[in-house]
Amino acid sequence: MSELIFYTNPQSRGRIVRWMLEEVGAPYRTEVVGYGPAMKGPDYLAINPMGKVPAIRHGGAVVTEAAAICAYLADAFPAAGLAPPTTERADYYRWLFFAAGPIEAAVTDKTLKAVPTPEQRAFVGYGCYENVVDVLDVLLSERPYFCGESFTAADVYAGSQIAFGLMFKSIEERPSFRRYVDRIQARPAYARAAELDDAAAAAA
Structure with missing residues (x-):
């Protein structure tokens, strides 16, 4: 090996x-x-x-x-x-890259107070922080994990982004986020x- x-x-x-x-x-x-x-x-x-x-x-x-x-x-x-079958990876890739792109960029810009104006939102991949958080809230209110019923590597990465955000208060507390973070952090x-x-x- x-x-x-x-x-x-x-x-x-x-x-x-x-x-x-x-x-x-x-x-x-x-x-x-x-x-x-x-x-x-x-x-x-x-x-x-x-x-x-x-x-x-x-x-x-x-x-x-x-x-x-x-x-x-x-x-x-x-x-x-920790990865779905290759024929069932649409959500896996979608949310893994959503976390690496829009989530990290939106939270970083908000923390650094580099928030795009309404006129600038069309030029940034995430649009605005509020949209990113709302998308996550809806998703995690509807399913236990990013890919549905199964925990995957997308939860390790995207879940860490959310957990760090809650810890450092760069992502606002919402019930769906807290339930999700508690669930994934209970893993051995x-x-x-x-x-x-x-x-x-x-x-x-």
Whole structure:
């Protein structure tokens, strides 16, 4: 079996990938990368030229970007059942990329107070923050997971975005969001991942 190496920092989006790795259940080795010189140094830039975590190396393959890593791991370890059959992936791809695009962009812009004016909304992919939140609210009021009845990698990634938003108050509290986050964070793999990252943060 190819070695799986996880490059992360416990105070980063690497927490999303840690959770995904724990869901997959495959053995992996963790390399904690410090902010500053280590993350921007030549050794790590050879892994990710952006100088950002997370990243994984799986044999000869390197994958960066948390959403891409989640999708890659779901495909690389199909026994975990974290991706629908290839003929049933419409919702899976739709909401995974909705989270990586509109959700992250809308929440980031709102946090940075870079909110587009009504005239500018046609030029940004997400339109406006309010539309993004309303779409999520309707969806998660109608189904338990992004793909319906089954938990998938889309829930690891999109669910993490919502959970981070509620924690940092960059996404407003709504009953559907709280029920959903409570549901996904009750998973044993989430608890294992959080324990590992909290321990790594305490040791840093």
